[in-house]
Amino acid sequence: MTLQRRPTIIDVARQAGVSKSTVSLVLQNSSSVKEETRKAVREAMAEIGYVYNRAAANMRMSNAGLIGLVINDLRNPFFTEFATSLQMALAGHGYSTVVANTDESPELQDQVVGSMIEHGVSAFIICPAYGEDSSTFDMIAKAGIPAMQMLRRVDDRLKLFPFTAPDYRAGSEVATRHLISAGAKRIAFIGGLEGRRVTEERKAGYLDVLHEIDMDPVILTGKASRKFGKESAGRLMSEHPDVNAVICFNDLVALGMLSGCHELGVSVGTDLLIVGFDDIEEIAHAYPSLSSVHCDIAGIGSQAAANVVGWLEKGQVPAPETRTPISLCIRQSTGGTRKAGS
Structure with missing residues (x-):
């Protein structure tokens, strides 16, 4: 049987010699259909190339x-x-x-x-x-x-x-304390759009630590992109020459800072310490390699999958809010290569 259009359930019924409703029952795995009939329908589907479209069948279960x-x-x-x-x-x-x-x-x-x-x-x-x-x-x-x-x-x-995210506040706190221990005298926070909840969370730990040690913050907000990071390097050197360490809103900003510093002749890891945020795969292969707040994004993906499956199959609704742990990967941009826990 040759069809010039996409096969339909009616074509399957005609090919198998059964009714349309019988085909529907087979597609729904109904126990009311005899095994031999089920087999005939499946064979007919294979012969004419019919593919069951669950969405079109309104399968919202x-x-x-x-x-x-x-x-x-x-x-x-x-x-x-x-x-x-x-x-x-x-x-x-x-x-x-x-x-x-x-x-x-x-x-x-x-x-x-x-x-x-x-x-x-x-x-x-x-x-x-x-x-x-x-x-x-x-x-x-x-x-x-x-x-x-x-x-x-x-x-x-x-x-x-329900909401799940890394503990952003803890991430910037760990990063700030690391920079201080590495000899930072003035620390800036670079990137993130002003007023966004995620920006405020990623700044919060940084501000907490600076308040503890009575250090004035330096904050340059903007689009979380490489372009903004690169532009910020020049702005930082001209407007805040006393800054010798930065925490970037994300790794893209950190990579942009790295490029900007290279153009300006600023040595990253000595003249300026840089910590990124997220720990995407690319930054470990930059030169110098960038320290970053590790968010275990693969682990979050796996847990999210388990949560949604548990919700669908067992009715287990996830907790209203889940914060996953962070750690700090220390690399060349802050003078090290080891990994520190949160």
Whole structure:
């Protein structure tokens, strides 16, 4: 039997010599269908190339096995590493993943989440974009689909949308104490958009330690990018020449600082100590290699997969808020190569 279009359930029924409703029962694994009939339907599906489209069949039950993974910025290696580890972990549990990059657009986030709801995803794991006008989580609540906020928190209904992220505050505290022990006389915090919750959390530990030792902070906020990091290197040297150590909002800013310092002839690891944040794979291979707050993003992805599977299969709702431990990887940019615990 040769078809010039995509085979349908009616084609399967005709090929197997059964009714459309019988084919539907086979697709639903109903025990009411005889084994020989089930076998005939499966053979017919294989012969004509029919593929069961669960979304089109409106399979919105948890056993549909499709998880919506919505990421705010897949260009950022931190989120790419998270998405990859999570997708692989979900596959290990037998679940498929549909991934969307919102490119930090709340409007696009609303669009892709709405589309995923229409196509019958079983649950959402979202690294959300910021935006006060976003209706994303209201849509999910109305649809009654389990959803977890990861790495960023934008909705405060944590019992409905549990939140998991590294202990950002502890991360900047450990980094600041390390810089002081390494001989820092004035420490700056570079990067992160002003007023964003994640920026304030990543600054908090830094500010706590500086308050303890009565050191005035130096803060340059801006887009968490290599470009901003590179520009900040020049600004730091001209406006704050007494600064000899920096904590960067993320590793992209730290890599940009590294490039800027090279152009300015500033020796990283001696003239200026630099600590990044996230510990993406790339920074261990930079020169000099960059110290960074390690967030164990692969571990977070694996745990997120286990949590969403437990929620779907056993009704085990994750804790409203989970903070995962951090550690500090000390490399050449602060004068060492060893790894220190948090």
